[in-house]
Amino acid sequence: xxxxxxxxxxxxxxxxxxxxxxxxxxxxxxxxxxxxxxxxxxxxxxxxxxxxxxxxxxxxxxxxxxxxxxxxxxxxxxxxxxxxxxxxxxxxxxxxxxxxxxxxxxxxxxxxxxxxxxxxxxxxxxxxxxxxxxxxxxxxxxxxxxxxxxxxxxxxxxxxxxxxxxxxxxxxxxxxxxxxxxxxxxxxxxxxxxxxxxxxxxxxxxxxxxxxxxxxxxxxxxxxxxxxxxxxxxxxxxxxxxxxxxxxxxxxxxxxxxxxxxxxxxxxxxxxxxxxxxxxxxxxxxxxxxxxxxxxxxxxxxxxxxxxxxxxxxxxxxxxxxxxxxxxxxxxxxxxxxxxxxxxxxxxxxxxxxxxxxxxxxxxxxxxxxxxxxxxxxxxxxxxxxxxxxxxxxxxxxxxxxxxxxxxxxxxxxxxxxxxxxxxxxxxxxxxxxxxxxxxxxxxxxxxxxxxxxxxxxxxxxxxxxxxxxxxxxxxxxxxxxxxxxxxxxxxxxxxxxxxxxxxxxxxxxxxxxxxxxxxxxxxxxxxxxxxxxxxxxxxxxxxxxxxxxxxxxxxxxxxxxxxxxxxxxxxxxxxxxxxxxxxxxxxxxxxxxxxxxxxxxxxxxxxxxxxxxxxxxxxxxxxxxxxxxxxxxxxxxxxxxxxxxxxxxxxxxxxxxx
Numbered sequence: 001x002x003x004x005x006x007x008x009x010x011x012x013x014x015x016x017x018x019x020x021x022x023x024x025x026x027x028x029x030x031x032x033x034x035x036x037x038x039x040x041x042x043x044x045x046x047x048x049x050x051x052x053x054x055x056x057x058x059x060x061x062x063x064x065x066x067x068x069x070x071x072x073x074x075x076x077x078x079x080x081x082x083x084x085x086x087x088x089x090x091x092x093x094x095x096x097x098x099x100x101x102x103x104x105x106x107x108x109x110x111x112x113x114x115x116x117x118x119x120x121x122x123x124x125x126x127x128x129x130x131x132x133x134x135x136x137x138x139x140x141x142x143x144x145x146x147x148x149x150x151x152x153x154x155x156x157x158x159x160x161x162x163x164x165x166x167x168x169x170x171x172x173x174x175x176x177x178x179x180x181x182x183x184x185x186x187x188x189x190x191x192x193x194x195x196x197x198x199x200x201x202x203x204x205x206x207x208x209x210x211x212x213x214x215x216x217x218x219x220x221x222x223x224x225x226x227x228x229x230x231x232x233x234x235x236x237x238x239x240x241x242x243x244x245x246x247x248x249x250x251x252x253x254x255x256x257x258x259x260x261x262x263x264x265x266x267x268x269x270x271x272x273x274x275x276x277x278x279x280x281x282x283x284x285x286x287x288x289x290x291x292x293x294x295x296x297x298x299x300x301x302x303x304x305x306x307x308x309x310x311x312x313x314x315x316x317x318x319x320x321x322x323x324x325x326x327x328x329x330x331x332x333x334x335x336x337x338x339x340x341x342x343x344x345x346x347x348x349x350x351x352x353x354x355x356x357x358x359x360x361x362x363x364x365x366x367x368x369x370x371x372x373x374x375x376x377x378x379x380x381x382x383x384x385x386x387x388x389x390x391x392x393x394x395x396x397x398x399x400x401x402x403x404x405x406x407x408x409x410x411x412x413x414x415x416x417x418x419x420x421x422x423x424x425x426x427x428x429x430x431x432x433x434x435x436x437x438x439x440x441x442x443x444x445x446x447x448x449x450x451x452x453x454x455x456x457x458x459x460x461x462x463x464x465x466x467x468x469x470x471x472x473x474x475x476x477x478x479x480x481x482x483x484x485x486x487x488x489x490x491x492x493x494x495x496x497x498x499x500x501x502x503x504x505x506x507x508x509x510x511x512x513x514x515x516x517x518x519x520x521x522x523x524x525x526x527x528x529x530x531x532x533x534x535x536x537x538x539x540x541x542x543x544x545x546x547x548x549x550x551x552x553x554x555x556x557x558x559x560x561x562x563x564x565x566x567x568x569x570x571x572x573x574x575x576x577x578x579x580x581x582x583x584x585x586x587x588x589x590x591x592x593x594x595x596x597x598x599x600x601x602x603x604x605x606x607x608x609x610x611x612x613x614x615x616x617x618x619x620x621x622x623x624x625x626x627x628x629x630x631x632x633x634x635x636x637x638x639x640x641x642x643x644x645x646x647x648x649x650x651x652x653x654x655x656x657x658x659x
Contacts, residue, residue, distance in 0.1 A: 026039075028040065028041035029044075029413070030046055032083070034624075034651070035623065036624075037622065037624075037653050038652065038653055039640065039652045039654050040410075040412055040413055040652045041649055041650070041652075042379075042396065042414045042416075042650035043379035043380045043414075043648055043650060044082075044379045044649065045084060045647065045649060046077075046082030047067075047077060047082040047363045047364070047376075048361055048379070048647055048648045048649065049067045049357065049361045050072050051071060051361060051646060052069050052358075053344050053357025053359075053362070053363060054068055054069050054108070055067065055068040055070075055108055055110075055111055055344050056344045056345060056355045056356065056363055057111055057346045057355075058079060058347070058353070058355055058365075059079070059116070060116065060117065061116075061117055062079060062348050062353065063078070064079055064085075064113075065078075065079040066111070066120060066134075067344075067363055068108050070108055073087040073088050073090065074087065074088040074090065074132070076088065076134055077363075079355075079365065079375070080375075082377065086134075088132060088137040090106045090107070090108070091105065091139045092106070093106045093107075093126050106124040106130070108122055109124055109157055110123045110159035110160055110168055112165030114165050114166070119132070119134070121143070121168075121185055123183070125159070126146075126157070127157065127170050127181075128144075128145055128146075129144040129183050130142060142188075143186070144168075144183045144184070144187055144189065145189075146181050146183070147189065147190055147193075148170075157171065157172045158170070158199070158206030160210075162214050163211075163212045163214075163307060164214065167182055167183070167185075167210075167214055168183045168184075168185075169181070169182060169183075169217075170183060171199055180193070180196075180219075181193050182194075182231065192234050193234070194229060196221070196227075198222045199220075199222075200219070200221060206219075207219055207250070209251040210252065211254060211255065212255065212256070215232065215256060216231065216252055217229045217231050218251075219250070220247045220248070220250050224241075225239060225241050226239070226247045227240070228240070228252075238286075240261075240284070242261070242280075242282065244265070245263035245264055245265060246263065248261075248264055248279075248301065248302075249261060250262075252305075253305050254307060257287065258292060259284045260281065260282065260283050260284075260303050260304075261281075262279065262280075262282075262298060262300055262303055263279070264280065264298075265278045277297060278297075279297065279298045280296055281294070281295040281323075281328060283312075283325075283328055292326075293327055295330075298314075299319075301315060302315055303315075306325075306347055306351035306354075306368065307347050307351040308351030309325060310324075310325055310351065311323065311324065311325055311331070312325050315341070315342050315345070317341045318335070318342060318358065319333055319334065319342075320334035320354065320356060320366070321334075331371065334366050336364045336373055336376060337362065337364065338360065338381055338405070341359060342358045343357060343359060344356070351368070352368055353367060353368065354366045360381035360382035360404055360648070361383070361646065361647070361648045362382075362648065364376045378416060379649070380404060380650070381400060381648055382404050383627075383630045383644075383646045383648065384399070384400055384644030384645060384648060385400060385401035385631050386400075386401060386428045386430060386431050387399075387431075387633040387642050387643075387644050389433070389633055389635045389636060389640075390433045390437045390440075391437045392437055392636070393636050393637055393640065394411055395411060395417065395433075395437075396408070396410075396411045396652070397420075397433070397440050397442070398650050399442065400428065405419055405420055405422070406428040406431065407420060408420065408440070408463060408466065409650070411635070411640070411642070412652075417466065418461075418466025419466070420459075420466060422459060422468060426446055426454075426456070427444060427446055428444060429479055429480050430442070430443035430480055430482050431482075432483065433463075434460075435486060435488045437463065438462070438464070439461060439462060439469055440460075440461050440463055441458055441460050441482060441491060442458065442459055443478070443479025443480065443481070443482045443493060444478065444479060445479055445480070446478065455478070456473070456475040456477055456478055456479065456495065457471055457473045457479065458475075458479045459472070470505075472503050472508055474510070475493065475495045476499070477495035477496040479493050479494070479495055480494065481493070481494045481524060482525065483533070485527045485531045485533075486527060489504065489505055489531075490511070490533075491503040492549075493525075494516070494525060494535075498516065499513050499515060500513075500516045500533075501514075502514070516537075516549060524536050524537075525549075531550075532550045534546060534549065534555070535547045535549045583596065583597075583598045584598065584630070584631070584632060586633060586641075590638070592614065593610060593611070593612065593619075593634075594611050595609070595611075595632050595641055596608065597609070597629040597632060599628055605623070606625040606627055606628045606629040606643070606645050606646070606647075607625075607629070608622040608629055608632060608643055609622075610641075622641070622653055626646075626647040627645045629644070629645055630644050630646060631643070638655070639655055639656050640652055640655060
């Protein structure tokens, strides 16, 4: 389960005095070393970015992959094995004014390799074109700069790069922006400006496409039309307006002879996917304006050509659609990210391989001929936000509350047992095993904006077979909290609404609905040994409020025997000591230990502090993840701790060994 701010996890006893040391560092299933004190790694650190991937780039020889999420260092990977080679921090931005004189690092708008796998050229959102040496991680001073002025505070700019990597297109989205500047590697000033303030941006991206010979550029404007420019002169040469539609995206073929576009009615565009009804994928001959093909009810939100011009690639949420460029016929659907949408892509030089990056923090390299992944790893995808140990401590449920289905894993080895997949309905938000260990109950949900309510449910899964045993539907939002009675007969669920529901776990029927308004404050549900259900939430003063939901009466915390509540005062001290920080905690129910992780920003590294509650003494600090900690769980015997992170892995730690 998740414990965030006033959400609590209770699970068993204390540290043992035993200690064992391995002579050599232990390794995970993929051969990567484990941090000291870690027993196993669930998932992999290979091709796993520390955040949402915004940029992916393959080197000309196909051996190096670079990924970036804009807010953290560049990550450089071996594209053959997926192993991380190095991280390169982004340089400070000397063009952006920030409050109180604090430094702000550069953010990436576009990047490309030039001559080999050691040099990377990067266009930043503040209009700097820089050179990065991937061998030593050093950055040069600006090679070229935008001439459109400083961008105040948060730079919101669009960038793109030509197919050969020698030209970068830059368009600031501020009051001084007048169009697109063309910057050339080796030139310290812009070489061309196209003055049209109505270029459409998609986030930090600039919606432009360029022919392979850098002669023609096409772009979508805010009014839904598309224009074509001759880059030798900067002059507009033609304008396209599809009948009864708007351009949502447009791309020009490498040879400059044809164009592909996603078009639809006004209001149909919605990233990460348009409304398919009334949306078309068109192909045109540029010289004659003749329609080459038309595909109705198109699902993709953008399209582009492969470098060899043989295929069209279109993206729809978490899928890649691969088409024949001449006919528009669908060849492959590439599925693998399973988390909201794909945010970045890049091709190999020969156009036969595609690399994609997503909101799930992962990169996948695909063979476009077969439609199969060349390099992929079966692993959690995205931030691991939900953890639960089985009663015997041998199995672990891990789930990503950002689109990927949860899975069951062996805690000792990190080996996957089952993916728990239910037609893509919902993201795991909470989990608990039944007392006999035969089943695991998972609560699901997604945002209201993206759901019709089908995902607001709880499901019972068979641990042995990985199949659904029962489902509990009818919630008014995602199931953020759940608890199972000690006798295994009752399930309690709560969402962000005003009710707690108690279910007969064998029949799946509701036995009781309880009005319990939380007003979106965090809440936990705990069954006592007597099968009495307790609920805890915080009042406006952040003081714990405990209710016996079985009897409907408020309970004084001093009268509650459950060890969860005896530690509430200590938790409140932690919250008071850490104003403005997000706090994640897990308790051992013998009241002896508390595991705490806190952060102030997404750039904080993940760590967990383990305290002795009676003295407040810090026993140890656990570090080993590449990203923020999002979930914590003690094993039932208290000898292990599992931590889930933004780096899309879980580490299982031995608490019996000395730090």
